[in-house]
Amino acid sequence: MPEPSDRRSRKRLATSKAISDAATRLFMERGFDHVTVDEIAEAADVGRMTVFNHFPRKEDMFFDRDEEGREMLRAAVGQRAAGVAPLEALCLLAHRLVAERSPVVEFSARSERLVPTVAGSETLKARARAIRDELADLVAEALAEAIGRDPDDPDARLAAGLLLATWTVAFLEAHRTFRQTRSREKANEAFLALVDRGTAGLKAAMAATPYI
Amino acid sequence: MPEPSDRRSRKRLATSKAISDAATRLFMERGFDHVTVDEIAEAADVGRMTVFNHFPRKEDMFFDRDEEGREMLRAAVGQRAAGVAPLEALCLLAHRLVAERSPVVEFSARSERLVPTVAGSETLKARARAIRDELADLVAEALAEAIGRDPDDPDARLAAGLLLATWTVAFLEAHRTFRQTRSREKANEAFLALVDRGTAGLKAAMAATPYI
DNA sequence: CAGATATGTGTACTCAGTATATATTAAAAC
DNA sequence: GTTTTAATATATACTGAGTACACATATCTG
Numbered sequence: 001m002p003e004p005s006d007r008r009s010r011k012r013l014a015t016s017k018a019i020s021d022a023a024t025r026l027f028m029e030r031g032f033d034h035v036t037v038d039e040i041a042e043a044a045d046v047g048r049m050t051v052f053n054h055f056p057r058k059e060d061m062f063f064d065r066d067e068e069g070r071e072m073l074r075a076a077v078g079q080r081a082a083g084v085a086p087l088e089a090l091c092l093l094a095h096r097l098v099a100e101r102s103p104v105v106e107f108s109a110r111s112e113r114l115v116p117t118v119a120g121s122e123t124l125k126a127r128a129r130a131i132r133d134e135l136a137d138l139v140a141e142a143l144a145e146a147i148g149r150d151p152d153d154p155d156a157r158l159a160a161g162l163l164l165a166t167w168t169v170a171f172l173e174a175h176r177t178f179r180q181t182r183s184r185e186k187a188n189e190a191f192l193a194l195v196d197r198g199t200a201g202l203k204a205a206m207a208a209t210p211y212i
Numbered sequence: 213m214p215e216p217s218d219r220r221s222r223k224r225l226a227t228s229k230a231i232s233d234a235a236t237r238l239f240m241e242r243g244f245d246h247v248t249v250d251e252i253a254e255a256a257d258v259g260r261m262t263v264f265n266h267f268p269r270k271e272d273m274f275f276d277r278d279e280e281g282r283e284m285l286r287a288a289v290g291q292r293a294a295g296v297a298p299l300e301a302l303c304l305l306a307h308r309l310v311a312e313r314s315p316v317v318e319f320s321a322r323s324e325r326l327v328p329t330v331a332g333s334e335t336l337k338a339r340a341r342a343i344r345d346e347l348a349d350l351v352a353e354a355l356a357e358a359i360g361r362d363p364d365d366p367d368a369r370l371a372a373g374l375l376l377a378t379w380t381v382a383f384l385e386a387h388r389t390f391r392q393t394r395s396r397e398k399a400n401e402a403f404l405a406l407v408d409r410g411t412a413g414l415k416a417a418m419a420a421t422p423y424i
Numbered sequence: 425c426a427g428a429t430a431t432g433t434g435t436a437c438t439c440a441g442t443a444t445a446t447a448t449t450a451a452a453a454c
Numbered sequence: 455g456t457t458t459t460a461a462t463a464t465a466t467a468c469t470g471a472g473t474a475c476a477c478a479t480a481t482c483t484g
Contacts, residue, residue: 008430008481015432036470047433052472122342129341130334154385158378158406162413165377166370173366194370201374201417205409220450220461227463248439259464270440 016054019044023061028113032062032121059127062117066131069104070138072097077142086146087212090139090163091199098188105171107178107187115175136164147212155209159202166198228266231256235273240325244274244333271339274329278343281316282350284309289354298358299424302351302375303411310400317383319390319399327387348376359424367421371414378410 022043026035037058041048055061072093080089097105118124140160144153174191178184206212234255238247249270253260267273284305292301309317330336352372356365386403390396418424 006482011480012431037472038470049433049435050431053432056472058471125345126338126342129345130338133337133341152388154381154402154406157385158381158410161377161381162374162410165373169366169370169373173369176364190366194366197417197420198370198374201413201415203413204416205413208409218451223450224462249441250439261464261466262462264441265463268441 012054015044015046015050019046019051019054020061020064023055027062028117032058032117032124057127059123062124063127063131065103066134069131069135072104073135073139074142077139077146085211086143087159087163087199087203087206091195094167094195095192098192105174105188105191107174107184107191111175112179115172132164132168136160139163143212147209155206155212159206159209159212162198162202162205166195166202170194170198227256227258227262231258231263231266232273232276235267239274240329244270244329244336269339271335274336275339275343277315278346281343281347284316285347285351286354289351289358297423298355299371299375299411299415299418303407306379306407307404310404317386317400317403319386319396319403323387324391327384344376344380348372351375355424359421367418367424371418371421371424374410374414374417378407378414382406382410 019040023035023040026040026043037051038048040061041051044051051061055064073090076089076093077086080086084092094105118128136157137160140153140157141151143159144151144156147153147156149156170191173194174187177190178187181187231252235247235252238252238255249263250260252273253263256263263273267276285302288301288305289298292298296304306317330340348369349372352365352368353363355371356363356368359365359368361368382403385406386399389402390399393399
């Protein structure tokens with residue numbers, strides 16, 4: 001978080017946050033599709049055009065931290081410890097995020113309200129899928145670069161596709177586990193167990209691709 | 213294809229086809245986002261409301277055969293030969309579709325125009341992703357039933373997620389191969405090679421899940 | 425302080441999708 | 455064969471997201 005010193009940037013950030021906060025609150029209260037942009041503008045006390053100025057699409061007010069996920073994935077592959085294979089680094093990332101209680105894989109009262117909000121809206125589900133595909137592309141390119149292949153190398157694409165599929169299934173299963181057991185520990189276990197199994201399969205699929 | 217005998221159904225089918233044909237032609241000519249529903253109605257010589265009567269969403273005029281894919285997946289798992297594991301049956305399906313030159317995995321001049329049309333529109337990509345997720349859900353449930361588990365069994369979900377991810381990557385890579393080599397044979401080979409590798413990894417991830 | 429620039433905002437528009445009412449046409453019932 | 459009944463086509467009028475453009479105002483820079 002840079003927290004810029006000039007007033008203009010600070011004001012812009014404040015406006016952005018006001019809109020995002022108002023929007024997220026309304027989305028969780030009434031469901032994404034039952035909140036209009038006009039209502040969000042009203043609630044954040046800004047003009048309607050200002051909303052679109054900060055968030056080109058309505059969904060962006062809900063998913064406004066996906067860039068952090070990108071950064072983490074890039075860093076995990078790009079700045080991995082010496083001697084660690086790229087795929088291994090991504091598996092370690094999953095474990096580290098859980099150990100550090102990162103909001104990305106947080107299974108808590110908060111996620112318990114967030115997930116149904118997404119599940120209740122086709123638009124939000126569509127954006128979630130798009131982000132997943134964008135992350136898969138990013139991982140594919142990072143893996144390809146790490147093993148010295150073309151950016152669209154099919155091995156890297158397959159690995160990335162399998163990885164994101166695994167994480168998605170693991171995330172939803174962990175969320176389900178939390179909802180049923182009320183235990184963050186059990187949710188974390190369920191998440192990591194599935195990630196490890198997926199990763200094992202992934203490595204098997206990549207057996208013929210050295211150093212990945 | 214039932215080809216119904218009563219005039220009413222025949223007329224409805226003809227109207228549907230006229231709209232779908234006009235729409236697909238316009239989409240490929242000018243790109244999905246540069247065609248309005250009014251233009252489609254005009255081209256198909258029907259009223260605007262008739263278009264929405266037949267196709268609730270604009271995207272449905274492009275993806276109007278996804279039900280066939282569902283049928284094939286259901287049948288592959290549900291009516292597999294005795295002694296064939298569900299996952300094996302799905303792998304065999306991929307090979308059979310290629311061998312039978314099914315439109316689903318067709319790499320040809322036609323697919324060469326279809327794929328860029330999808331790639332050029334966020335709306336069509338979103339629908340493609342949604343269909344992929346719907347197919348994954350369907351496969352997950354079919355697998356779960358085949359091995360006597362709950363419909364939301366995590367093993368079945370993981371297997372289905374990995375399978376659809378594999379097929380997606382394999383399809384796009386095969387398309388790329390066709391575009392570059394102009395050879396349907398090479399495209400088919402690329403497709404099946406990736407499907408087989410993904411399936412191998414999938415089986416490894418499922419090693420602890422008997423009979424899947 | 426003056427000019428350049430980022431930001432906020434209003435007006436007017438396009439287009440997808442929905443609600444509702446009505447007309448027409450084929451099917452079914454008698 | 456005439457009368458009901460139901461499916462289909464279509465018009466009108468609406469909602470809401472997103473865009474284009476113009477303009478005002480606040481902030482930064484020289």
